Amino acid sequence: MKSSLPMRHASDEPPRSRSRPLVRAARMALYPRFAEVTRTKLDRLLQYARSHEKALILTHDNPDPDSIAAGVALAYLLEKLAGVHAIVAYGGIVGRAENRALVKVLKLPVVPVSRVVFDDYDLICMVDTQPEQGNHSLPARHFPDVVIDHHPERPDSHLAPIADVGGPIGATSTVVAGYFRASGLEVPPPVATALFYGIKADTRDLGRQTTRPDVDAYLWLFPMTDKEALAEIEHPTLPTDYFRLYHTAIERAVVYGDAVVCDLAEIYAPDMVAEVAERFMSLEGMRWSLAFGRYEDDLYFSIRTNDRRMNAGRLIRDVIEAKGGSAGGHGTMAGARLPVKGLSAAALRRLEEELVKDFLDAFGMKGRKGKKMV
Numbered sequence: 001m002k003s004s005l006p007m008r009h010a011s012d013e014p015p016r017s018r019s020r021p022l023v024r025a026a027r028m029a030l031y032p033r034f035a036e037v038t039r040t041k042l043d044r045l046l047q048y049a050r051s052h053e054k055a056l057i058l059t060h061d062n063p064d065p066d067s068i069a070a071g072v073a074l075a076y077l078l079e080k081l082a083g084v085h086a087i088v089a090y091g092g093i094v095g096r097a098e099n100r101a102l103v104k105v106l107k108l109p110v111v112p113v114s115r116v117v118f119d120d121y122d123l124i125c126m127v128d129t130q131p132e133q134g135n136h137s138l139p140a141r142h143f144p145d146v147v148i149d150h151h152p153e154r155p156d157s158h159l160a161p162i163a164d165v166g167g168p169i170g171a172t173s174t175v176v177a178g179y180f181r182a183s184g185l186e187v188p189p190p191v192a193t194a195l196f197y198g199i200k201a202d203t204r205d206l207g208r209q210t211t212r213p214d215v216d217a218y219l220w221l222f223p224m225t226d227k228e229a230l231a232e233i234e235h236p237t238l239p240t241d242y243f244r245l246y247h248t249a250i251e252r253a254v255v256y257g258d259a260v261v262c263d264l265a266e267i268y269a270p271d272m273v274a275e276v277a278e279r280f281m282s283l284e285g286m287r288w289s290l291a292f293g294r295y296e297d298d299l300y301f302s303i304r305t306n307d308r309r310m311n312a313g314r315l316i317r318d319v320i321e322a323k324g325g326s327a328g329g330h331g332t333m334a335g336a337r338l339p340v341k342g343l344s345a346a347a348l349r350r351l352e353e354e355l356v357k358d359f360l361d362a363f364g365m366k367g368r369k370g371k372k373m374v
């Protein structure tokens with residue numbers, strides 16, 4: 001059945017940039033097809049969109065640069081090439097200072113989903129997430145028409161008329177940059193800068209989960225970026241809360257063998273767990289990094305690994321979905337959310353202890369004694 005659905009890439013998966021040389025040579029031969037396939041995907045998307053009037057593009061909750069950039073770029077494409085009025089909305093908050101700067105400095109037109117009346121839109125798109133992912137704010141009575149996401153595909157995503165999901169690509173921004181390139185449309189500097197930063201952030205400067213299309217899109221976009229804006233985004237001023245949280249993080253981090261675990265308690269923005277997990281991954285000798293904290297009625301989790309044999313996305317789903325939460329991610333980075341509304345302080349502590357134990361088991365650190373990081 002799947003093969004009859006539009007915009008699916010199975011045979012046109014781009015090569016991983018770090019394949020062994022022989023395999024790489026063989027895959028390179030496939031590469032021209034990637035551009036061709038992208039053109040076809042764009043045509044199908046535009047043809048579908050043209051019979052609609054108003055598009056709502058949803059990012060995942062607490063959006064990262066990749067989802068914001070992909071959303072804004074898709075909105076621009078739909079307006080220019082399909083004549084569809086498009087807005088970009090997100091659930092949760094734009095938390096990290098870099099992400100706030102991205103929106104502010106580039107004046108990106110994104111709005112909180114609380115301001116959206118879903119029934120006003122006849123075209124619903126989802127970027128950097130998928131219907132079953134559980135980290136977005138699309139009400140269950142709606143289903144997206146368009147899904148564009150580089151995360152591993154979920155079965156339901158292909159029920160969307162237009163789905164460009166899965167594959168090894170490092171960023172959804174790479175996929176949308178590919179559409180731009182195929183369209184021949186000029187990329188406005190704010191859009192180019194956002195897409196560039198989206199790829200840079202998701203691939204950690206092209207060092208993680210990076211494929212040749214990611215590198216190509218990055219290089220293609222760079223001359224079109226606003227360098228001053230980029231510097232402002234990458235080096236934003238930070239609130240006192242940020243340093244307070246880091247202080248807490250450093251004091252509370254515990255090392256178990258080659259895994260570092262940090263319970264951040266209250267956090268001022270959900271995406272701070274990702275920031276801390278990422279940072280502690282640079283601690284010498286670590287193979288795993290886990291950070292979690294509470295924001296409003298949810299516990300947020302973020303894990304990182306540098307072990308290519310492991311799959312962080314699968315691991316976090318196994319642990320968190322068993323407890324009724326939602327999770328997603330890929331090989332080296334993943335995140336999750338678990339509702340804890342109404343739990344007493346004692347019950348919450350027990351749950352956290354259980355979860356840390358589950359994670360340590362999954363990391364292969366069963367029964368290890370922890371030692372404070374500092």
Ligand SMILES: [Mn+2]
Nearest residue numbers: 066128172202
């Ligand atoms: Mn992404």
